[in-house]
Amino acid sequence: RVLFPPTFSVSEIKNKQRRHFMFLRWKQQQRKEKLALKKKRRKEREALGDKAPPKAVPKTIENQRVYDETTVDPNDEEVAFDEATDEFAPYFNRQTVPKILITTSDRPRGRTVRFCEQLATVIPNSHVYYRRGLALKRIIPQCIARDFTDLIVINEDRKIPNGLVLSHLPDGPTAHFRMSSVRLRKEIKRKGKEPTEHVPEVILNNFTTRLGHSIGRMFAALFPHDPQFIGRQVATFHNQRDYIFFRFHRYIFKSEKKVGIQELGPRFTLKLRSLQKGTFDSKFGEYEWIHKRREMDTSRRKFHL
Amino acid sequence: TKTQNFCRNEYNLTGLCNRSSCPLANSQYATVREEKGRCYLYMKTIERAAFPRRLWERVLLSKNYEKALEEIDENLIYWPRFIRHKCKQRFTKITQYLIRIRKLTLKRQRKLVPLRRKIERRENRREEKALIAAQLDNAIEKELLERLKQDTYGDIYNFPIHAFDKALQQQEAESESESEAEREEEDDDDEGKREFVEAEDSELSDFEDMDKLETSSEEEQEEEEEVEKESSQSKSKGKRPLKGPARRKRPYIEIEYEEETEPGTKTKAA
Numbered sequence: 001r002v003l004f005p006p007t008f009s010v011s012e013i014k015n016k017q018r019r020h021f022m023f024l025r026w027k028q029q030q031r032k033e034k035l036a037l038k039k040k041r042r043k044e045r046e047a048l049g050d051k052a053p054p055k056a057v058p059k060t061i062e063n064q065r066v067y068d069e070t071t072v073d074p075n076d077e078e079v080a081f082d083e084a085t086d087e088f089a090p091y092f093n094r095q096t097v098p099k100i101l102i103t104t105s106d107r108p109r110g111r112t113v114r115f116c117e118q119l120a121t122v123i124p125n126s127h128v129y130y131r132r133g134l135a136l137k138r139i140i141p142q143c144i145a146r147d148f149t150d151l152i153v154i155n156e157d158r159k160i161p162n163g164l165v166l167s168h169l170p171d172g173p174t175a176h177f178r179m180s181s182v183r184l185r186k187e188i189k190r191k192g193k194e195p196t197e198h199v200p201e202v203i204l205n206n207f208t209t210r211l212g213h214s215i216g217r218m219f220a221a222l223f224p225h226d227p228q229f230i231g232r233q234v235a236t237f238h239n240q241r242d243y244i245f246f247r248f249h250r251y252i253f254k255s256e257k258k259v260g261i262q263e264l265g266p267r268f269t270l271k272l273r274s275l276q277k278g279t280f281d282s283k284f285g286e287y288e289w290i291h292k293r294r295e296m297d298t299s300r301r302k303f304h305l
Numbered sequence: 306t307k308t309q310n311f312c313r314n315e316y317n318l319t320g321l322c323n324r325s326s327c328p329l330a331n332s333q334y335a336t337v338r339e340e341k342g343r344c345y346l347y348m349k350t351i352e353r354a355a356f357p358r359r360l361w362e363r364v365l366l367s368k369n370y371e372k373a374l375e376e377i378d379e380n381l382i383y384w385p386r387f388i389r390h391k392c393k394q395r396f397t398k399i400t401q402y403l404i405r406i407r408k409l410t411l412k413r414q415r416k417l418v419p420l421r422r423k424i425e426r427r428e429n430r431r432e433e434k435a436l437i438a439a440q441l442d443n444a445i446e447k448e449l450l451e452r453l454k455q456d457t458y459g460d461i462y463n464f465p466i467h468a469f470d471k472a473l474q475q476q477e478a479e480s481e482s483e484s485e486a487e488r489e490e491e492d493d494d495d496e497g498k499r500e501f502v503e504a505e506d507s508e509l510s511d512f513e514d515m516d517k518l519e520t521s522s523e524e525e526q527e528e529e530e531e532v533e534k535e536s537s538q539s540k541s542k543g544k545r546p547l548k549g550p551a552r553r554k555r556p557y558i559e560i561e562y563e564e565e566t567e568p569g570t571k572t573k574a575a
Contacts, residue, residue, distance in 0.1 A: 062438065135413050180432060203448050229458055234449065240439035243432050247441060251449055253462050259449045261442065269432055293424070 061241065066302040070210040079210070083217070087172040091149070091221045098222055100126035100150045101143055106133055109159040111184070116154060118185055118266045122235065122248050123222055124199050126152075140279055144169055150222055151280075154179070164270060166218060167280050173288065174280045175218060177244075177270040184266055192250050192264040198231020199224050200248070206239040211289055212305040215244075215272060235265075242303045244270040272305060316347060316361065318391045325387060335381055335388050337366070337396040344373065344399055346380055346392065370400060 010026055013019040045052045057063070072079050083089070090096045100123055102116050108130065120126045131139075136153070143151060148169050155163030161182055167174035185194075202223050207216035219237045232252060238245045248265030276285040289304075296304065310322040318336045319326040328334045332351040337344055346364040353360050364380055366373040374393055381389045453462065 060438070178428075180429070201452075203445060205444055205448065229461055234445070236441070236445050236448075238439055238441055238444060241431065241435040243435045245436065245439060245441060247445070249445060251445075253449075253453065257450065259446050259453075261445055261449075269436075271428065271432075 061301060064301050066299060068209050068302075068304070071208050072210055072213050079213070083213075086214075086217075087168055087170075088217045088221050091225075092217075094225055096149055098125060098149045098224055099147060100152060100222060101148045102126055102128045102152045102154070103131045103139075104153065104161075105155045106131060108154075108156055111159055111182075112154060112156045112161045114184055115161055115182060115266060119152075119154075121195050122200070122265045124197065124224060136280055140167075140169070153280075161268075165280060166222075168218060168221060169279065171278060173214065173218065174276040174278070174285070175215060175272060176274045176276075178273055180269050180271070182266065182268040185264065188263055188267065190262070192262045195233060195248065195250075195265050196231055198228040198233055199226065200231065200233035200235045201227040201229075203234055203236040203238075205236065207305060209305060211272075211275070212239060215275070215305065233264075234261075239305050242271060242305045244272070244305070246270065316349075318388065318395060326391070333384065333388075335384065335392055337377070337392050337399060339399050339403065342403060343368075344396060346377055348380065366396070373400075 010019060010022045013022060083092070091098065102120055102123075104112050104116060108116070116128045120128045140151070151165075151167045151169055153165040153167075154161045155165065157163075162179055164177040164179045165174065166177070200223065202220055204216045204220060207213055216237070216239075223235065233248070233250050236245075236247045236249065238247070245267070246269070247263060247267050249261040249263050251259055251261045253259050272289075273291050274287055275289040277288050278285055291304075296302070311320055312322040312327060314328050316328040316334070316336050316338075317326060318328075318334070324330055328336070328349065332349070332354055334349045336347045338347060339345070344366045346366055348362045348364070349360055350362075353362075364376070366376050373396065377392055377396065378389070381392060452458065
């Protein structure tokens with residue numbers, strides 16, 4: 001029996017070329033219909049004028065995000081109390097000045113070395129030391145003795161940096177990140193001159209949950225408290241869907257409502273893998289948070305930072 | 306060079322497949338093998354050729370290197386030179402690699418974590434999408450403008466339009482805004498404290514129509530400027546009853562007056 005009128009489905013044509021052609025035609029039809037629908041809707045809107053229903057907000061992943069129970073409320077007292085008494089309190093009370101040690105894993109290759117140098121220019125009061133086979137556990141007490149506040153270890157794989165361990169030194173939390181899409185200064189298009197020695201401002205965007213808050217404070221603790229506005233430099237850590245994007249810009253206010261920014265300095269993205277309570281200790285450390293793929297990656301709308 | 310085959314027999318002494326070092330081809334044979342860090346001397350004699358279970362005789366060697374060598378010697382006494390020599394060589398090699406294993410386990414060891422291709426691809430794709438969703442430039446610009454509005458930069462950037470907008474909106478006393486200061490000028494005239502001095506050189510020369518207004522007190526030029534102030538004020542008083550937008554333009558007008566008078570004051574001062 002044949003349906004009246006007979007319908008031919010595109011997928012039943014055996015010839016690939018013809019099938020492809022029919023599919024393209026079908027696609028064009030769909031697009032035309034969609035355009036017509038849009039036009040009609042726009043006409044209706046204009047026709048209604050003031051009485052038109054408000055525009056529908058499109059659904060984005062950020063809109064549909066699963067509500068995280070650990071989201072920080074700005075007026076939360078408990079959070080405020082926690083922050084006053086955690087490991088970063090001395091920094092935020094301006095008792096300590098950040099001093100940072102940047103190092104790599106064994107035998108760093110050219111790209112990593114250059115990245116370390118650039119990172120050292122971006123972060124004020126930082127020093128790069130190369131590790132010739134020294135164990136981390138042994139250099140940590142030495143660092144504490146020499147008054148360093150933070151330690152950054154850049155892990156390298158196949159000649160490109162791919163991991164970052166950031167640990168706050170006097171017994172502070174250690175965060176392990178996966179680093180990706182690292183761009184050195186010469187690879188950035190339309191970049192400006194070198195970053196100067198002025199202390200940059202810090203922008204931390206979108207760190208909403210408790211975990212995000214603590215990570216944000218870790219990043220803030222890298223930079224000295226009083227930015228020098230003469231330098232007009234700003235370092236941004238922007239969290240979006242659990243990816244932290246780092247950018248370094250120079251800004252200039254062209255007028256009241258307009259600001260121009262120019263990217264200088266390296267850029268990279270980080271994804272948090274684990275957060276440890278104490279300093280870096282792979283075997284006996286107490287983990288505050290580990291990324292467990294099976295449990296945490298089940299939903300596309302759920303983010304942890 | 307002549308290529309040699311490897312012997313696959315586990316009891317082989319040298320590892321190469323030769324007539325002299327094949328455990329199957331020789332009825333009297335000895336090897337040194339290690340198990341769990343201890344070295345044993347294995348021997349095979351012709352008398353036990355019929356009993357495969359008892360064929361290989363095993364002797365534990367002592368941990369002490371020299372003693373073990375002596376033990377090999379006394380066990381393999383009267384054996385052919387070749388086998389004795391090779392046994393001792395093999396034993397030496399084994400002890401060396403055991404030492405190296407023990408040393409390495411003390412040092413930090415690199416743990417290799419395999420990358421998972423599917424996961425890597427998924428994360429890269431999600432990162433790209435997150436980057437597009439982030440709209441970093443816009444976010445940074447917004448944040449900087451916010452900070453400008455909230456006055457975190459203090460006095461570095463002066464945008465009079467902004468200040469006068471504030472005056473319009475709030476219409477209340479703002480201690481630092483220029484409009485209020487001008488209104489109070491009548492009282493201050495006698496004291497001569499607050500004056501309007503047009504700063505001719507603005508540090509931020511990039512900005513278009515930036516008139517940097519500074520309230521500074523200059524006690525030297527009080528009297529002269531008071532006179533000019535009164536004159537400008539009288540003109541301003543005339544214009545005061547005007548409506549809002551005109552009032553808004555008032556400060557601009559006064560600026561121009563000051564410009565005209567200022568070179569005069571400067572010449573007088575000089």
